[in-house]
Amino acid sequence: MAHMATLRSISMRQVASAARPRNAAIAPASLRFIRIRSSSNPAPAVPEAAPVKESKPVTETPLPESSSFSGQNTAQPEPEILSKDQAADKSKPAFDGMPSAADMLDALEGAKAEGVKDEGAKESSSEEEPRGPKKDYVSSLDRKREQRAQFAMYGFLGALIGAGIYMGRPFDDAVEAQRHKDVPNDYNPLSFWERLRARWTAQTEYYTKPAFEKLLPEPLPAPYQRPYTLLLDLDDLLIHSEWNRETGWRIAKRPGLDYFLGYLSQYYELVIFTSQPAGIAMPVVDKLDPYKSYISAALFRDAALYKDGKYIKDLTYLNRSLDKVITIDHNPDAWSNQPENAIKLKPWTGDSNDRELVGLIPFLEYVAIMGFDTREVLKQFEGKHVPTEYMERENAARQKMIANWEAERAAKGGKGKAGFMGGLLGGSKSSRKDQPPKFFMDEARERGLQGYLEFKQYLEKNGDAMIAEQKAAEQKQMQDMTMSLQKLLFEGAPKPGQPQQQQCGTWAVDALVARLCVCNWWSDNILESWVFSPLFKGHNQVTIT
Known part of the structure; x- marks a missing residue:
């Protein structure tokens, strides 16, 4: 029975410690009805304790452990917890023996409930009291992060100011001064701003202007060069692309495209000019002219002028005279810089009965044979259906x-x-x-x-x-361009100026x-x-x- 005694001692300590309120000298009402009696003689009820005047710490008296419950009197009295009903009814016979576990649990729960009520009352009272200014706590790690962010911001501002001063300096290069000849080269603050803006614009033009100043090579001599240049868009003019779940991507050629390219290649330098990237459009161009005999050149997105979110096909970069150039397109953004050189067509949506492209052959043939200024001829057909009007x-x-x-x-x-x-x-x-x-x-x-x-x-x-x-x-050609590391180390790179045999x-x-x-x-x-x-x-x- 030793473990029963130990359990009784621990339970009484827990009840006493839980029932004792903070800063209070009187125990809660649920624990005031404790009486000490022996196991043989019934003891009278314990009267209520008088209120303690001084607030002193209450010391716990350890209870002696008994080895057995044989019904004999022990040297020390045994505590018993009575419920409120038992304490109120004085005539009811007292309970003999050890207090039950249910009584101890009821007393413990009651003590906890009163303690929660007391704490809630304290919290409510503290919330009602006005609070003073509260200082936020900042950890050392956060302080270091804020310092680093401030240093980075100051460094960025300093670098920005330094770059602005450097870009606004006077032109010290003759080539740069010739390129920006309209910008003054003095120490006036306004001139400083103009130079800064001119240099910044030159940096951004790398991404917005065409890749080369001359998109097409120099014209061939008279017997070999076609006198006119015809620019053709790719998407929805020569081909039409569609996608669905059953077949994926499909590309259709416009009716009469092969005849159009083959026939007009006798009169025109045919150039494909599309706003698609080269990686997407080049395979399509190779399919349109597998023998490389009709299409003279192909220009892609990097050859277009990017302005205000649109790709413009600026004909001034072609290295051709504009009075001998005609562009055929369906996108108004493409010809926005030179509308007088454009033949405007509607987008082709894949209609197999379309004859619009073939209908342009007589007109284009007439322009090439007569040798007129393309801009003057196209001006006469402005706002009209060119194939019908010409016929x-x-x-x-x-x-x-x-x-x-x-x-x-x-x-x-x-x-x-x-x-x-x-x-x-x-x-x-x-x-x-x-x-x-x-x-x-x-x-x-x-x-x-x-x-x-x-x-x-x-x-x-x-x-x-x-x-x-x-x-x-x-x-x-690919094999000639490929040079292994061993060949580079032992034989060396080709000498500059060495003639290359091209067949x-x-x-x-x-x-x-x-x-x-x-x-x-x-x-x-x-x-x-x-x-x-x-x-x-x-x-x-x-x-x-």
């Missing part, structure tokens, strides 16, 4: 030529040639005297179509060999020769008969208006 004007000029020929023929009694007016309007000699002469644009289209078919046959015959040789040349593929030579043959044939047969023939001496004055 109406061409048909009117053709009917006028035929009417003049018939009038001259009637005046001569049904016998006569085309006459001066027929030649002036672009007519040619007829093989049959009773037939009107051909209109000069009809004859030009026959010759142009013949040249296109001949070159197409050449590509069909030698296309596979051209592609194979092109791939071999690219692989050889041109036979397919490129053959294609160039075939294309030059077409051009020479064109100049020998068409230009000579139109321009240098006395009969058609005034043909350059003919305009379709």
Whole structure:
């Protein structure tokens, strides 16, 4: 029974310590009814304790441990906790023996509840009292962080001020002074600000201006260079891209695109100019012209001018005369700097019945043959559907030529040639005297179509060999560009100025020769008969208006 005695002693200590309030001399009411009696004789009820005048610390008297409960009297009395009901009822017989665990738990819970009430009352009273100014506590780690942040801010401001002073210094380089010749180079504060702004603008222009001052190389000599340059957009003009869950990305070519590129490459330097990055657009361009025979160059996003959140295709960077340049696009932002050089089309949405691109061929062919200023010609078609408007004007000029020929023929009694007016309007000699002469644009289209078919046959015959040789040349070029570390260490880098052997593929030579043959044939047969023939001496004055 030793453990029972130990449990009784510990329980009484816990009850006494929990029941004793802070700074109080009188125990709570739940613990005032304690009586000491022996195990054999009933003891009278313990009267309530008188209030203690002085507040002294209450010392706990340890209870002696008994080894057994044999019913005999012990040397020390045993405490018993009575409930409020037992203390109120004096006539009820007292409980003999050790207090039950339920009684001790009730007393402990009551003491805790009174203690919580006392603490809550103290807290409420403390909350009602006005508080004074409270000083926030800042740890040493936070103070160090604040100091570091202040030092970083001061350092940044100092560096910013220093950079501003350095960028606003006078121009000490002749090249820089020539580049900003409109900015004064004195010590005036206003001049200091102008120099700072000019240098800052020059830094940002690296990301906003085209990558090169001249986007296209220098033109070739006269027999080899096309007189006109035609810029073509890629997305929604030549191709249309779509995506869905079933097939993923799909790219469709516009109807008549192959004929458009092949036919007009006889008259124009065809350049693809897109606002897409090179990594995305270059594979598409290679698919459009696998033989590298139609498209002369391809320009991508880095060649565009970035301004106000839009990509502008500034034609002044092309290294070509603007009176010989035409751009075809559907985005107004692209031609915003040179709208007088643009043919505006609607975006192509993938319609397989579209004929808009092919309808532009007669107009573009006419401009290239006549050698007019592109800006002046496009101004006459401003706000109109170019293919329809041009064909109406061409048909009117053709009917006028035929009417003049018939009038001259009637005046001569049904016998006569085309006459001066027929030649002036672009007519040619007829093989049959009773037939009107051909209109000069009809004859030009026959010759142009013949040249296109001949070159197409050449590509069909030698296309596979051209592609194979092109791939071999690219692989050889990659091998020549690759230099291992061992070769660099033991053989060294190539000496500067050492001539490099560059070989041109036979397919490129053959294609160039075939294309030059077409051009020479064109100049020998068409230009000579139109321009240098006395009969058609005034043909350059003919305009379709």
